[in-house]
Amino acid sequence: MTVQLRRVLIAVLLAVFGVVGLSFGSASAHASLESSEPAPSAVLEASPSAIRLEFTEAVTPASDAVVVYDSDGDAIRSGDARLGESSTSIVLDDLPELSDGLYAVAWRVVSSDGHLVQGAYTFTIGSSIPGDVDIGALVGEVLSARDVAAGVENVLVLVRWLSYLAVVVALGALVFHTNAYVDRARLGWLSLGSLIVLAGSSFAQFLVQGVYLTAGDWSASFDPEAWSETWSTRLGFGLVTRLVLVAILVALVLVVPSKDDHRARERVGKSWWQSSTALVATAVLLTFASGGHASAVPLAGVAVAVDVVHLGAIALWIGGLAVVLLAGRNRPEVVGQLSRLAVVAAPVTVITGLWQTWRIGGGLGELTSTDWGRGMIVKISLVIVIVALGGVARVVVRQEAPGVRRLVVVEVVLALAVLGASAYVVGESPVVARTPSVFSTTLTQGSTIVGVTVTPGLVGNNEIHVVVTPPGGVLERIPSIEMRASSPDREGAPFSVAVSGAGPNHFVGRVAFLEEGDWFLEIVLQPDPASSFLLTTEVPIKN
Numbered sequence: 001m002t003v004q005l006r007r008v009l010i011a012v013l014l015a016v017f018g019v020v021g022l023s024f025g026s027a028s029a030h031a032s033l034e035s036s037e038p039a040p041s042a043v044l045e046a047s048p049s050a051i052r053l054e055f056t057e058a059v060t061p062a063s064d065a066v067v068v069y070d071s072d073g074d075a076i077r078s079g080d081a082r083l084g085e086s087s088t089s090i091v092l093d094d095l096p097e098l099s100d101g102l103y104a105v106a107w108r109v110v111s112s113d114g115h116l117v118q119g120a121y122t123f124t125i126g127s128s129i130p131g132d133v134d135i136g137a138l139v140g141e142v143l144s145a146r147d148v149a150a151g152v153e154n155v156l157v158l159v160r161w162l163s164y165l166a167v168v169v170a171l172g173a174l175v176f177h178t179n180a181y182v183d184r185a186r187l188g189w190l191s192l193g194s195l196i197v198l199a200g201s202s203f204a205q206f207l208v209q210g211v212y213l214t215a216g217d218w219s220a221s222f223d224p225e226a227w228s229e230t231w232s233t234r235l236g237f238g239l240v241t242r243l244v245l246v247a248i249l250v251a252l253v254l255v256v257p258s259k260d261d262h263r264a265r266e267r268v269g270k271s272w273w274q275s276s277t278a279l280v281a282t283a284v285l286l287t288f289a290s291g292g293h294a295s296a297v298p299l300a301g302v303a304v305a306v307d308v309v310h311l312g313a314i315a316l317w318i319g320g321l322a323v324v325l326l327a328g329r330n331r332p333e334v335v336g337q338l339s340r341l342a343v344v345a346a347p348v349t350v351i352t353g354l355w356q357t358w359r360i361g362g363g364l365g366e367l368t369s370t371d372w373g374r375g376m377i378v379k380i381s382l383v384i385v386i387v388a389l390g391g392v393a394r395v396v397v398r399q400e401a402p403g404v405r406r407l408v409v410v411e412v413v414l415a416l417a418v419l420g421a422s423a424y425v426v427g428e429s430p431v432v433a434r435t436p437s438v439f440s441t442t443l444t445q446g447s448t449i450v451g452v453t454v455t456p457g458l459v460g461n462n463e464i465h466v467v468v469t470p471p472g473g474v475l476e477r478i479p480s481i482e483m484r485a486s487s488p489d490r491e492g493a494p495f496s497v498a499v500s501g502a503g504p505n506h507f508v509g510r511v512a513f514l515e516e517g518d519w520f521l522e523i524v525l526q527p528d529p530a531s532s533f534l535l536t537t538e539v540p541i542k543n
Contacts, residue, residue, distance in 0.1 A: 032055065032056050032117065033053060033054075033055060033056075033107070033119060034054045034055055034056050034088075035053075035054045035461070036051070036052065036053045036054065036105070036121070037050075037051070037052040038051075038105075038123040039123070039455055039463050039465075040121035040122070040123070040438060040455045040456055041121070041122060041123065041124075041438045041440065041453050041455040041465070042123045042124070042453075042455070042463070042465055043123070043124045043125075043126070043451065043453065043465050043467050043506060044123060044124065044125045044126075044502070044503065044506075045125075045502070045503030045504055045506055046125070046503065047095065047096075047097050047098035047099075047125055048095060048098075049093075049094075049095055050091055050092060050093050050094070050095060051066050051068065051081075051091070051092040051095065051105055052084060052089060052090075052091050053066065053089065053090045053091075053107055053109075054084075054088060054089050055088050055089070055090070055109065055111075055117075056088070057088060057111060058087035058088055059087070059088065059090065059109040059110060059111055059117070060109060060110040060232055060233055061080070061081045061082070061083065061090055061109055061110075062108045062109055062110050062116060062118075062213050062214065062215075062229065063108070063213065063214040063215065063216075063225075063226075063229060064108065064146070064215075065080075065081035065090055065092075065107060065108055065109055066081040066090060066092040066105065066106070066107050066108075067105075067106045067107075067142070067146075068092070068095065068098075068103055068104070068105055069103065069104040069105075069106065069138070069142050070101065070102075070103060070104075071101055071102040071103070071104075071138060073104075073138060073141045073142060073145070076096065076098070076103070077092065077094075077095050077096060090107065090109060098125055099125070100125050100126030101124070101125060101126065102122055102123075102124050102138070103122065103123055103124070103125070104120055104121070104122050104138050104139060104142050105120060105121055105122070105123070106118070106119075106120040106142045106143065106146060107119060107120070108146060108215070110213060110233050115427070115429070116148075116212060116213060118143070118146065119143075120139045120142050120143050121139070122138065122139065146215050147215065148211060148212050148215045148216075149211055149215075149216065149217045149218055152208060152211050152212050152218075153212070153427060155208050156205065156208055156209070156212060156427060157420075157423050157424055157427060158423075159201045159202075159204045159205045159208065160201075160205065160422075160423035160426055160427070161419055161420050161422075161423035162197060162198075162200075162201035163198055163201040163202055163205065163288075163423075164288075164419040164422055164423055165194075165197075165416070165419050166194045166195070166197040166198035166201060167194075167198050167284060167285070167288070167311070167315065168311075168314055168315045168318050168319045168322075168415075168419065169190065169194040169318075169319050169322045170191055170194035170195045170198060170249070170315075170319070171281050171284070171285075171312070171315035171316075171319055172315050172316060172317075172318065172319010172320045172321075172322060172323055173187055173190045173191040173194065173319060173322070173323050173327075174191060174249075174253070174277055174281060175316060175319070175320065175341070176320065176323045176327070176334070176337065177191070177253075178274070179333065179334060179337055180333075181331040181333040181334050182323065182327045182328060182331075182334055183327045183328075186326060186327035187323065187327040188253065190322070190323065190326055190327055191253045192250065192253055192254075195246050195249055195250050195253070196250075198242075198246055198284075199243055199246045199247075202239050202242050202243055202246070203239075203243060205239055206227070206230055206236060206239045206240065207221040207222070207227075208221060209230045209233075209235065209236065209239075210223065210226030210227055210229055210230045211226065213226070213229045213230060213233070214226050214229055233291075234290060234291050234295065235291035238286075238287040238288075238290050238291040239287070239291075241283075241287050242284055242287040242288075245280055245283050245284045245287070246284065248280050249277070249280055249281065249284070252273065252276060252277050252280070255273070281312075281315075282308065282312070285308045285311045285312055285315075286304070286308055288307070288308075288311055289304045289305075289307035289308050289311065290304055292307065292426055293360045293372075293426070293430055294306070294307040294356065294360065303356065303359055303360070306352050306355060306356060306359075307352075307356060309348065309352055310348075310349060310352035310353055310356060313344075313345040313346075313348040313349040313352065314345070314349050314418075316341045316342075316344075316345040317341060317342050317345035317346055317349060317390075318411075318412075318415040318418075318419075320337070320338040320341050320342065320345075321338065321408055321411050321412050321415060322412060323338070324338050324408055325405070325408050325409065325412060342390050346386075346387050346390055349383060350380075350383060350384070350387065353379070353380060353383065354380070357373075357376050357380070360430045361373055361376065361430045370428065370429065370430060371425075371428045371429075372425050372428035372429060372430040373430070375421050375424050375425035375428060376421075376425055378421050379418055379421035379422060379425065382414050382417050382418045382421065383418055385414060386411050386414050386415060386418070389407055389410060389411050389414070390411065392407060437456065437457035437458060437540070437541075437542045438453065438454065438455045438456060438457050439452075439453070439454040439455075439457045439539050439540060440452070440453045440454075441537055443523070443535045443537060445525070445533050445535060446471070447471040448468065448469070448470050448471060448525070448527070448533075449468075449469040450466060450467070450468050450469075450523065450525070450535055451465075451466070451467040451468075451469075452464065452465070452466055452521070452523070452537060453465040454521075454539050457539075457540070457541060457542060458513075458541065458542055458543070459513055459514065459515060459516055459541060459542070459543050460512060460513070461510070461511075461512050462510075462511055462512070462513055462541075463508055463509070463510055464483060464497065464508065464509035464510075464511065464521070465502075465506070465507075465508055466481065466483070466506070466507045466508075466509070466523060467505060467506050467507075468481075468505040468506075468507075468525065469505070470505070470527055477504060477505060478505050478525060478526070478527055479526060479527075479528070479529070480525070480526035480532075481499060481507050481523065481524065481525055481526070482496070482499065482523070482524040483496070483497035483499055483509045483511075483521065483522065483523055483524075484496055484497060484521075484522040484524075485497055485511055485513075485519055485520065485521050485522070485539075486519065486520045486522075487514075487515065487517070487519065487520075488515065488516075488517030488518050488519060488520075489517075490520065494520070494522060497509040497510070497511045498510050498511070513539075513541045515541075516541050516542055516543040517540075517541060518538040518539065518540050518541075519538065519539045519540075519541055520536065520538055520539075521536065521537050521538070521539050522534060522535070522536050523535045523536075523537075
């Protein structure tokens with residue numbers, strides 16, 4: 001690596017960390033539903049006027065972002081949901097008047113890392129949940145009705161893999177344009193061919209992403225409305241930007257003559273060509289990082305910058321392997337340049353990869369709990385094997401022994417698997433999806449019936465819905481109610497739960513359960529000033 005090229009790369013890295021660090025704000029690890037109105041499993045006295053959903057990070061409404069279904073699975077209200085008071089909330093207005101019964105709310109949004117996030121929950125209008133309705137089956141039915149076309153996710157993995165492969169080979173080849181010993185004609189075709197594949201795969205990803213976001217069939221690939229859905233996301237904007245940047249790189253490659261002459265070496269050696277190529281290549285890498293998981297974690301700017309460095313190091317290393325194999329002429333000077341690049345690029349790849357795994361996945365100890373984590377384990381293992389083979393190859397080069405080409409072939413094959421793992425994990429969530437574990441029970445005291453529902457039944461903030469049916473019927477109001485809770489280990493006195501009225505004899509308590517286990521809940525009802533009684537139950541809270 002020349003002194004001039006080293007200076008260019010240092011300047012580019014400083015620019016990446018500076019500009020990207022200022023361009024992205026803080027976000028959470030992955031968008032998830034934090035709260036809603038009505039709440040999951042809520043029992044309402046009257047029909048709500050709107051559905052309000054609050055998420056853990058900024059989201060964009062997807063096609064039919066919020067749909068309300070009745071207990072038969074028929075859609076009652078769907079349409080264009082809007083952003084609420086902030087970028088983390090979604091609102092569906094103008095609900096029709098709903099009669100008593102069970103209803104399901106299905107939602108679909110795009111998180112800040114470009115991934116589709118969807119789910120469903122139920123609520124009830126009236127004093128009790130209908131006994132003839134299978135809630136689990138209803139939720140499953142409305143979710144399956146909103147599934148994407150078969151094979152869409154597999155195609156997305158394929159086009160992402162092609163994009164990773166193409167960008168790595170293209171950028172690796174660009175570095176070797178300053179080497180006088182490569183086959184310049186082959187190197188030119190390698191650069192142009194990989195850039196064309198990068199453009200084609202990125203364009204295909206843009207089209208298929210529209211099918212993914214709208215949950216439509218394959219014809220949505222050619223639907224302008226689906227294109228608009230994709231364009232409105234950070235990923236879609238990055239894909240279009242990438243196409244423009246690839247066109248600029250093609251122009252830069254075309255100014256290098258295919259013939260191996262002194263004038264060509266002078267041209268690619270000029271600082272303007274190196275600087276322009278390095279800056280545009282870095283911007284291309286940024287289009288990958290800005291639409292992935294790195295853009296949706298706390299200190300996202302730093303994470304995106306590290307992701308750019310990570311992918312850039314892979315391009316120098318793995319792309320260099322492709323050049324040695326396809327355009328190296330078996331010259332020791334070409335292998336030597338790759339060896340010098342790998343000494344820096346290999347450890348940078350490993351260190352930045354481990355940092356990103358820890359940062360995005362919430363700790364190395366959680367890797368086996370998600371498909372994303374298991375994919376990262378495979379990727380890291382393969383990279384370690386490639387590093388070991390690279391060390392063997394350096395020894396072979398120093399001793400001028402035969403067999404370097406065979407080692408390079410093995411490294412390239414393993415690198416293809418590494419890029420495949422990368423394409424897979426990009427589409428997986430790095431956090432464990434927390435499934436609500438709603439608790440519901442009926443307590444009785446004489447002829448008084450008390451329905452208790454705790455939602456979502458997970459560690460963290462919960463709502464306790466209490467619906468009381470006194471002996472005289474629901475029109476006879478209960479004047480006073482108190483709730484107390486105690487931890488699973490029962491140490492310390494029970495603490496009071498804040499209670500508010502939500503309708504006639506419908507009360508809502510709000511409490512934070514800080515650990516999993518069977519919490520002890522006490523409900524004190526005072527039906528009249530002269531009497532009161534205590535109801536108790538254990539509430540299982542899951543992590």
